[in-house]
Amino acid sequence: LNERADRHFRAKVASFLTLRPDEISFAASLTGNPREFPRGAALFSQGMPLASSYVLLSGWAMRFKTLTDGRRQVLGVLLPGDLVGSEAHLLAEATATVTALTPIVVSEFRPATIVRMFEEQPRLAASLLWMNAREEAFLGERLLSVGRQSAFERVGHFFVELYHRLSLIGEAPGGEFDCPLTLEIIADAIGMSMVHASRTMQVLRKSRMLARAGRTVRILDLARLERETDFAGLYLGRRLGDGELFLQPKIDGA
Amino acid sequence: LNERADRHFRAKVASFLTLRPDEISFAASLTGNPREFPRGAALFSQGMPLASSYVLLSGWAMRFKTLTDGRRQVLGVLLPGDLVGSEAHLLAEATATVTALTPIVVSEFRPATIVRMFEEQPRLAASLLWMNAREEAFLGERLLSVGRQSAFERVGHFFVELYHRLSLIGEAPGGEFDCPLTLEIIADAIGMSMVHASRTMQVLRKSRMLARAGRTVRILDLARLERETDFAGLYLGRRLGDGELFLQPKIDGA
DNA sequence: CGTACTATTGACGCAGATCAAGTTCCGTGG
DNA sequence: CCACGGAACTTGATCTGCGTCAATAGTACG
Numbered sequence: 403l404n405e406r407a408d409r410h411f412r413a414k415v416a417s418f419l420t421l422r423p424d425e426i427s428f429a430a431s432l433t434g435n436p437r438e439f440p441r442g443a444a445l446f447s448q449g450m451p452l453a454s455s456y457v458l459l460s461g462w463a464m465r466f467k468t469l470t471d472g473r474r475q476v477l478g479v480l481l482p483g484d485l486v487g488s489e490a491h492l493l494a495e496a497t498a499t500v501t502a503l504t505p506i507v508v509s510e511f512r513p514a515t516i517v518r519m520f521e522e523q524p525r526l527a528a529s530l531l532w533m534n535a536r537e538e539a540f541l542g543e544r545l546l547s548v549g550r551q552s553a554f555e556r557v558g559h560f561f562v563e564l565y566h567r568l569s570l571i572g573e574a575p576g577g578e579f580d581c582p583l584t585l586e587i588i589a590d591a592i593g594m595s596m597v598h599a600s601r602t603m604q605v606l607r608k609s610r611m612l613a614r615a616g617r618t619v620r621i622l623d624l625a626r627l628e629r630e631t632d633f634a635g636l637y638l639g640r641r642l643g644d645g646e647l648f649l650q651p652k653i654d655g656a
Numbered sequence: 657l658n659e660r661a662d663r664h665f666r667a668k669v670a671s672f673l674t675l676r677p678d679e680i681s682f683a684a685s686l687t688g689n690p691r692e693f694p695r696g697a698a699l700f701s702q703g704m705p706l707a708s709s710y711v712l713l714s715g716w717a718m719r720f721k722t723l724t725d726g727r728r729q730v731l732g733v734l735l736p737g738d739l740v741g742s743e744a745h746l747l748a749e750a751t752a753t754v755t756a757l758t759p760i761v762v763s764e765f766r767p768a769t770i771v772r773m774f775e776e777q778p779r780l781a782a783s784l785l786w787m788n789a790r791e792e793a794f795l796g797e798r799l800l801s802v803g804r805q806s807a808f809e810r811v812g813h814f815f816v817e818l819y820h821r822l823s824l825i826g827e828a829p830g831g832e833f834d835c836p837l838t839l840e841i842i843a844d845a846i847g848m849s850m851v852h853a854s855r856t857m858q859v860l861r862k863s864r865m866l867a868r869a870g871r872t873v874r875i876l877d878l879a880r881l882e883r884e885t886d887f888a889g890l891y892l893g894r895r896l897g898d899g900e901l902f903l904q905p906k907i908d909g910a
Numbered sequence: 911c912g913t914a915c916t917a918t919t920g921a922c923g924c925a926g927a928t929c930a931a932g933t934t935c936c937g938t939g940g
Numbered sequence: 941c942c943a944c945g946g947a948a949c950t951t952g953a954t955c956t957g958c959g960t961c962a963a964t965a966g967t968a969c970g
Contacts, residue, residue: 552957553957553958594958595958595959595960597958597959597960597961598957598958598959601958616967
């Protein structure tokens, strides 16, 4: 049960570096101690000091911020294998709220584990930095989209990114996936109103690129969608070789 | 000359942890090898593989992304002491372009230096993660602002953040600072048109909160500006104690 | 089988984009 | 020292993408 769930996390780390046996066992200590949360539960909230970090083992969650009058911006959707809240230990408090979008299973671990990792497993520590860099790249893409794209482009771009991330963990066979996001959440992720998001989804449907019926989303024309939304790729990065800690660039600077 | 410039970087790291002598000398190896770029020069570009990372020693730079038709989104402004491009080694390529907004001095270092840091100086490696987390927090704030705030709030919020960051490095005495950003750049940072940014600046000026004359910006009423733009703080985090690597939270999770 | 989400549709209004002329501010060279 | 040319900025007029409001209709679940 837990065995299958933590596969996603290890697969994610392994997409960055080839794990050695000792590293696999250390990584396992991050994905032990499973814990469940019901749909709607908050793992932690904006402004709160944080006691633990989590690996999301199964289910979906989202990270969002709110203004004092209630306006909300979804910063990102968290999928199985994603690390949650590791950055909030470094800052004094959580800068965003994380809530479960479906019933979820997470693995909780204490900051002390990260400390040990930095001291004993530098390669795993580097992969933490890598995950962080990846998150930041997603945020940058979203900011570009929200700041400079039309409603049509924003919606399309959002779903293309989601599709690619789900594909990586084998959750979008045949371009179709189960999507527990409501229109309101989608709207809050791309910075527009729910009403307009609804109308824009219909344009996408009518132009035969993307269909959403109930919780099922189907990508109808990926190539066109990527072209018309200026989708640039997932920025996953190259894999790390067996011995190396960081990527050795091909071009050497003086 | 270089001595004074690298103070900012060390001060920044030191705001996270108290550097030990060996750590200071290691950090110095990051700020050696200074190199100059003229205004407008690109350190690296979106899509390019990266050979080096940089510490910005003096001057301003910006990080931005563009869509294929030329629309531009500024992701952030880089100030003295900031780390530039460390994440791009982990991903295959730079996800944004970085250009100099003034003549700048940077210190260039090779990825191998980061590797050594992870192996020999875990506390410094952790501070790298901290800087990354801080960057991500800024990006999240910006996304909230661009996605959910009015033009007035966005402009105000942008300058309040800038003011606080400059204050930390002692570059905004008396609420006044030199700002080499053009209106067009400001507009591209907050996702609006230059014309509207211009009009909005005038509203801020007339309401006696913020004035911008030539390259000089003066914060006239910080408290009101922070309140009306829902500014939440800089998320700098607590300082690390002498022995510890990561923050030990006060509340212990099970 | 009602109560509460979630989504759709239409009407209307406005914040902010776009277009088009200026104007001011420089740095540069004559 | 002044004239010139190009940034950077301002101002006004007009337009439109998207927000807001409001009513309706599925859907899901207890």
